[in-house]
Amino acid sequence: MVQDTATPIPPPAVALDETVPAYKAIQKFILDLIRGPDYGPGDRIPSERALAEQLGKNRMTVRKAIDGLVAQGLLERNSTSGTRIPMPRVMRPIDARTSLGITRIIQSGGSVAGNKLLHFEQTRASAQVAEHLQIKEGSEIVMFRRLWTVNDTPCCIETSHIPLGLVPGLAAEDLMAGQSLYGLLRDRYGIGTVTGERQISVAAGSDMEARLLGLPAGSACLLLRLEVYDEQGRPVEYMRSVNHPGLVMFKTSKAEMTA
Amino acid sequence: MVQDTATPIPPPAVALDETVPAYKAIQKFILDLIRGPDYGPGDRIPSERALAEQLGKNRMTVRKAIDGLVAQGLLERNSTSGTRIPMPRVMRPIDARTSLGITRIIQSGGSVAGNKLLHFEQTRASAQVAEHLQIKEGSEIVMFRRLWTVNDTPCCIETSHIPLGLVPGLAAEDLMAGQSLYGLLRDRYGIGTVTGERQISVAAGSDMEARLLGLPAGSACLLLRLEVYDEQGRPVEYMRSVNHPGLVMFKTSKAEMTA
Structure with a gap:
């Protein structure tokens, strides 16, 4: 709708659930708020005082509600910048010019990176993989899959396919300690x-993959696909x-942005 | 598992459903294949001949199965490059240096871009919006929301918040024909x-938002959030x-990539 700009904006109607303890009703209000369209990771929620006023509740009750959400990891409290929705643990740069090395990304966020080589084999390229690598279907490739963890929680599964001819002698041991593939190639x-x-x-x-990431089957994930080339443009x-x-x-x- | 590289890879076991017509069983096989982890948008599926051989079915039956999936838009046939999983209609560049203007992105993909101004109002910044814009909570802002369509199908909803002081006189009419906000600002x-x-x-x-995009409530979407600054670094x-x-x-x- 296109609103008349002179119309005053009515305050949002707040109706707390009266059938549960007040702090629980406040928690539900906050969860609805932070799961709504205006909020996202890193955002600060309204102050205890503002919430107490808006909801007509005691400030100590609001604090108890927030304490509970902080204890569950749903909010994060910081002495200087208020209470916030936690950021995802891994903020992964995908600028064209930045590294893909996930270990360093996780470490730079102050977390502990771990990894596990799930699968390593020499196999033959399916038609689909062959097309991405610009090789003949059935050509020999190395395929491996690694699971990455952040503070021991699985966060990412990466599957690589490489023409065998480019990496003679590449073995599972070379990748078991989370070595950078691009470092090895170089x-x-x-x-x-x-x-x-x-x-x-x-x-x-x-x-x-869902099971390994601790997600229900069919869960939506953030998927990244890419091809990597050598300096002569060969996949x-x-x-x-x-x-x-x-x-x-x-x-x-x-x-800088262009209009 | 880490496989012994000397072990030959067994062919995948294929058991078609015998209780439905053969072309339907083949369709199910293809759908399972393209929804599996190896396939993604733009990928080519195996040839009719390869599928006929692998499944032990008549090539005409395989063609009938593929024809049906093409008719449903689940596959795309191209006379020169085989049958493929369709690409999403909008391939949106998000490099730091590229434009956000979605109209041009849709048009450059050969599709028709449309848009609708869903909401335009002068309002006051919530604490959360105020923080993103580095202004005081309650400051006057302009908020508007636009729906973008590709070939008349809704594909994207964008909500903007701008300090009112930066855009005096900005009105709904200015944005109703899908004008570039960044062009207007400049x-x-x-x-x-x-x-x-x-x-x-x-x-x-x-x-x-789910309803406007024709999705079930709670559907996972691809979410982009950003702040835009002027050349002095002001939000x-x-x-x-x-x-x-x-x-x-x-x-x-x-x-170029760094290891």
């Missing part, structure tokens, strides 16, 4: 890498990354 | 703009964009 194989277009979408991972890797929707957010950095 | 108000960090996540839109806009998960994909372009 240092051992003399291959400098360039990312192609990164595609970011919402998609359900496979049932196995080196086709990669698919399934990210936990609650633990990972992608970000790009500041830049 | 041409009418002399404000050059710079984007801040863009945050990309998976989140449910509000019930209203100009806080924007929230809710994108249809099946119609919009974000992408970044090629670039």
Whole structure:
């Protein structure tokens, strides 16, 4: 609707649930608020005083409600900047020019990164993988899949496909300690890498991926797909990354904008 | 699991449903395949011949199955490059240096862009919006919300908040034909703009947003949030964009990568 700009904005109608203890009703009000369209990760919720006034409740009751949500990890309290919706634990830069190395991203956020090599095999390229790598269907490739954790919680599963001819001798051991694939390519194989277009979408991972991320089957995840090329433009890797929707957010950095 | 690289890979076991017509069983097989972890938008499915061989079915039956999926828009056939999973209709660049103007992005994909101004009002900033705009809670702002369509299908809802003092006289009419906000800021108000960090996540839109996008309530959407600054670093806009998960994909372009 296009509103007459002279109309005063009515205060939002607040009707707390009277059938439960007041602090529980306040918690429900806050949860509805922060799950609504205006709020997102990192945002500050209204102050205790403002909530007490708006809801007509005692400030100590509001504090008890917030304490409970903080204890559940649904809010975060900071002595200087108020109470906020927590940021996802992994803020993953996806600018074209930034690294994909997830270990360093997690560590720079002050968390502990972990990883597990779930699968490593030499296999043959399916038609679909072959097309991404610009090789013949059935060509030999190395395929491996790694699970990444942030403070021991699984946050991301990445599956890589690489033509075997580019990485002779690559073995599971080379990747078991979360080594950077791009570091290995550069240092051992003399291959400098360039990312192609990164595609970011919402998609359900496979049932196995959902289970590994601790999500119900069919849950929507943040999906990243990309190809990596060598400096001559030859495809080196086709990669698919399934990210936990609650633990990972992608970000790009500041830049000038064209209209 | 870490497989012995000498072990031959067994062919996938294929058991078609025998209780339905063969073409329907083949359709189910293809749908399971393209919804599986290896496939994504733009990928080519195996050829009719390869499917006929793998499934032990007549090639004409395979063609009938694929024809049906093409007719439903679940696959796309191209005379030169085989049968593919359709790309989302809107491939939205989110590189730091690229425009946010969605009209041009949709048009450059060969589709027809449309838009509707859903809401325009002068209002007062909530604490949450005030923080994004670095203004006092209760300061006057302009808030507007636009719905974007691709070939008449709603694909994106964008909500902008701008301090009123920066855009005196801005009216609903100025935005009703899908005008670029950044063009208006530059041409009418002399404000050059710079984007801040863009945050990309998976989140449910509000019930209203889901309804407008033709999605069930609570559906996961591709969410983009950002602040826009003027050239002096003063916040100009806080924007929230809710994108249809099946119609919009974000992408970044090629670039050199650091290990």
